[in-house]
Amino acid sequence: MIRSIWTTLLAVASASSLSAGERSVWVNVMDFGATGSKFETTAVAAAGSKQVTVAKVGDFQVGQGVMVSRCNVRYTHGSLWGPKKDYARSEPLKDAVQMRGYDGTAGSWVVYVLDVGPGKRAFRWTDDLGRTWHPDTSITGQWQTLGGNTEVRFGQRDWESGYVVVISARDQLMTTIEKIEGNVLTLKDAANRSVKDAVVRHCDDAAIQAAVDRAVKEKRNVYFPIGHYRLAHGIAVQDAAAVTLEGQSAVDTLLDISDGEGSCFALRGGDEVTLRNFRLVGHMGFDRRDQAGAMSTRGAGGVWGFYFKLCNALNVSGTERVLVENCHASRMSCECFYSAGPGRWKGSEPKKYTKALTFLRCSVTDAARNAFNNNDFAENTSVLYCRIVDVGGCSWEGASRFVRFIGNYVRNGGTVAMGNIGSREASLEELGSGQHIIADNVFESCVPYGGCAVRAAVGATQVIIRNNLFVNFASSAVEVLGTADERHLPAGISTITGNIFDMTNVGGKQVHPRAAVKVSATATIVADNQIYVRGGPDPLVRGIVVGEPAVNVNVHDNLIRHCGAGLLTERVGAVVGEVIDGVTFRCRPGGTLMERRQSHRYRGWNLAWLTGTHPKSLSVIEGFDPETFRFTLHKAHDMKPGDRFEVFPPAANWNIHDNTIAGCLRPVVLDSYGSETSLFHGNLIVRGEATGVKTAVEVRGRFNLTDNHFSGFDEKGCPALTHYADPYGRVSKNVYRDNDFDRCTEPISAGQAER
Numbered sequence: 001m002i003r004s005i006w007t008t009l010l011a012v013a014s015a016s017s018l019s020a021g022e023r024s025v026w027v028n029v030m031d032f033g034a035t036g037s038k039f040e041t042t043a044v045a046a047a048g049s050k051q052v053t054v055a056k057v058g059d060f061q062v063g064q065g066v067m068v069s070r071c072n073v074r075y076t077h078g079s080l081w082g083p084k085k086d087y088a089r090s091e092p093l094k095d096a097v098q099m100r101g102y103d104g105t106a107g108s109w110v111v112y113v114l115d116v117g118p119g120k121r122a123f124r125w126t127d128d129l130g131r132t133w134h135p136d137t138s139i140t141g142q143w144q145t146l147g148g149n150t151e152v153r154f155g156q157r158d159w160e161s162g163y164v165v166v167i168s169a170r171d172q173l174m175t176t177i178e179k180i181e182g183n184v185l186t187l188k189d190a191a192n193r194s195v196k197d198a199v200v201r202h203c204d205d206a207a208i209q210a211a212v213d214r215a216v217k218e219k220r221n222v223y224f225p226i227g228h229y230r231l232a233h234g235i236a237v238q239d240a241a242a243v244t245l246e247g248q249s250a251v252d253t254l255l256d257i258s259d260g261e262g263s264c265f266a267l268r269g270g271d272e273v274t275l276r277n278f279r280l281v282g283h284m285g286f287d288r289r290d291q292a293g294a295m296s297t298r299g300a301g302g303v304w305g306f307y308f309k310l311c312n313a314l315n316v317s318g319t320e321r322v323l324v325e326n327c328h329a330s331r332m333s334c335e336c337f338y339s340a341g342p343g344r345w346k347g348s349e350p351k352k353y354t355k356a357l358t359f360l361r362c363s364v365t366d367a368a369r370n371a372f373n374n375n376d377f378a379e380n381t382s383v384l385y386c387r388i389v390d391v392g393g394c395s396w397e398g399a400s401r402f403v404r405f406i407g408n409y410v411r412n413g414g415t416v417a418m419g420n421i422g423s424r425e426a427s428l429e430e431l432g433s434g435q436h437i438i439a440d441n442v443f444e445s446c447v448p449y450g451g452c453a454v455r456a457a458v459g460a461t462q463v464i465i466r467n468n469l470f471v472n473f474a475s476s477a478v479e480v481l482g483t484a485d486e487r488h489l490p491a492g493i494s495t496i497t498g499n500i501f502d503m504t505n506v507g508g509k510q511v512h513p514r515a516a517v518k519v520s521a522t523a524t525i526v527a528d529n530q531i532y533v534r535g536g537p538d539p540l541v542r543g544i545v546v547g548e549p550a551v552n553v554n555v556h557d558n559l560i561r562h563c564g565a566g567l568l569t570e571r572v573g574a575v576v577g578e579v580i581d582g583v584t585f586r587c588r589p590g591g592t593l594m595e596r597r598q599s600h601r602y603r604g605w606n607l608a609w610l611t612g613t614h615p616k617s618l619s620v621i622e623g624f625d626p627e628t629f630r631f632t633l634h635k636a637h638d639m640k641p642g643d644r645f646e647v648f649p650p651a652a653n654w655n656i657h658d659n660t661i662a663g664c665l666r667p668v669v670l671d672s673y674g675s676e677t678s679l680f681h682g683n684l685i686v687r688g689e690a691t692g693v694k695t696a697v698e699v700r701g702r703f704n705l706t707d708n709h710f711s712g713f714d715e716k717g718c719p720a721l722t723h724y725a726d727p728y729g730r731v732s733k734n735v736y737r738d739n740d741f742d743r744c745t746e747p748i749s750a751g752q753a754e755r
Contacts, residue, residue, distance in 0.1 A: 027211050043068065093166075096155050111308045124136050225248050240271065242271055269319060273321075282333055292305045292368035319354060330366045332364075364386070374397075382403070424594075457479070467499065485594050488594075531559070539665055563665075567668050586628075593624075595626060604620065719748060722749045
């Protein structure tokens with residue numbers, strides 16, 4: 001009831017009509033000089049003068065902040081990335097490269113990227129964040145022209161090591177009005193460029209910041225009447241004990257940072273902050289997702305375009321409790337709603353960190369990068385009943401713990417990415433990491449970034465993916481991956497249940513092969529899902545894919561229809577990187593077999609050599625050291641860097657049972673090494689309306705097939721069950737017992753050794 005009363009009061013309040021009692025609780029940003037005005041006008045400015053002559057004075061007043069375009073040339077954010085051998089290392093540019101001559105003709109905000117490839121003193125450059133690159137030019141140490149009148153000069157440095165240089169050039173003046181005489185505005189700061197077509201707009205961030213600072217100090221809340229608030233910089237909420245920032249209308253209370261940089265709201269420390277009823281707009285939409293993404297540079301790794309034209313709706317660092325309700329963001333260049341701060345780590349608990357972060361009934365649309373992102377080890381992040389449409393990065397990316405992504409609608413959004421933890425720190429195995437519940441969501445259309453709609457990988461554990469709808473889905477849907485490398489731990493312990501996957505491609509365009517469910521993580525259950533394609537089978541769709549090195553996998557009671565392949569199992573491969581001695585080696589960097597400390601560590605696993613001195617031979621792994629990443633074999637083997645191999649366990653513990661697979665071109669393909677504990681039983685495999693099916697079940701490893709029912713495989717040359725030799729030409733000693741073959745011309749056949 002109290003909440004309802006305050007909502008009504010705020011809805012009818014205006015900038016000047018708040019009662020004395022209301023003012024004691026709410027700070028009104030307009031009382032501090034914020035205008036909320038969209039008014040803008042053209043102006044004439046002269047270099048060296050603080051006066052500009054405007055076409056119309058409009059609602060400008062003395063003391064207000066303004067932004068004046070085209071009249072103030074300046075260079076910002078000069079940075080040096082590299083050398084090439086280092087990932088994402090940058091430092092201030094200082095005198096490494098100088099720039100001059102920018103005159104605004106190339107645009108009011110241009111980011112110049114100079115890319116120096118390793119091994120040569122030459123650079124290429126781009127002024128559109130990597131969409132187009134100008135040809136290589138030798139570094140002379142003299143002034144060299146980029147485009148228009150802009151020139152650069154390289155200083156002394158080991159440029160042959162590979163570097164990336166970034167310099168932003170802008171022509172906007174941020175200042176305040178000191179005097180108004182007729183149509184002449186006297187500004188606090190002078191222009192440095194003469195123009196006849198400058199544009200003068202309101203700039204409200206300084207006024208809003210003053211209001212917020214007062215509210216935090218006096219433990220009051222902040223009220224934003226309906227208006228269009230332009231920001232050159234974001235608003236900081238520092239160490240608030242408890243504050244609510246609320247707009248009068250989530251439609252008409254707009255914070256516009258399209259000409260600015262930073263976060264519309266930046267929360268730093270404090271106990272509790274609530275944001276409610278805002279619309280927030282930036283400057284890079286879905287159509288510019290390539291420019292905001294990872295740049296393909298020769299001279300350095302880890303360079304992303306949004307670093308240099310950065311805007312987002314919210315940035316949280318260490319605030320304990322945050323509620324963001326009914327806030328709607330678009331055209332943000334980087335993570336739209338973002339958190340990155342301290343968390344429980346290495347056995348210690350910080351004095352202050354985010355313990356509850358909730359997004360309720362929010363939306364992210366037409367954005368270049370991620371919608372929601374928690375990039376720390378905060379706890380209890382919830383994204384609830386939100387809308388995500390046309391997002392060029394992840395819909396959600398989270399390394400945090402105890403996350404709920406529930407009841408959301410996603411269309412043309414990137415992956416819901418769980419894990420992405422760039423560490424193998426031991427405490428991650430003690431506290432766990434990346435725990436998520438992904439439930440009751442709707443995913444429609446396709447994934448423009450990340451390859452699949454929902455993925456648990458690199459460190460995510462204890463994951464539940466349940467009761468989601470995938471509608472007309474033209475991308476892969478769910479992946480839970482047990483692969484890892486020297487920077488990441490594998491995912492594991494997951495349940496995928498109760499989902500409906502409509503994998504029908506209604507767009508008419510050719511798409512990549514896609515899977516409804518793909519798992520290679522240990523301790524995974526895939527149960528009670530429906531997977532189908534409307535109409536005839538789509539050869540590009542795979543229903544459920546189970547891959548080694550997963551152990552302890554249960555796949556049951558799924559209904560799979562009209563897929564190119566219904567249920568498949570796969571092998572996992574790796575490459576020798578460094579040979580220590582005859583029994584010890586490391587995988588090539590970027591390998592896939594780096595298990596956790598608390599795991600089987602591949603003890604007693606089989607290693608099948610695919611190439612090398614003795615291809616098609618087997619070794620037994622003595623163990624794996626998760627600290628040094630060294631594999632030790634039971635017996636010496638003549639190996640060298642580049643040798644490829646596959647590994648498989650002595651007991652996989654795969655239980656695939658009571659699934660219905662109908663109308664698929666390749667209904668079941670058991671193409672993994674398997675083991676005595678790899679069971680395929682109680683399944684119903686039906687040809688249905690599919691034509692040209694070569695066999696119902698392909699067996700290419702060690703599996704026990706019992707109590708299965710095969711129906712309708714009566715086409716000529718279509719055996720119900722085909723047993724192939726493995727890659728070594730060996731036929732496994734499988735058990736086939738109590739299987740029923742209904743209307744099958746040829747129940748069992750032996751296939752060729754080669755796949």
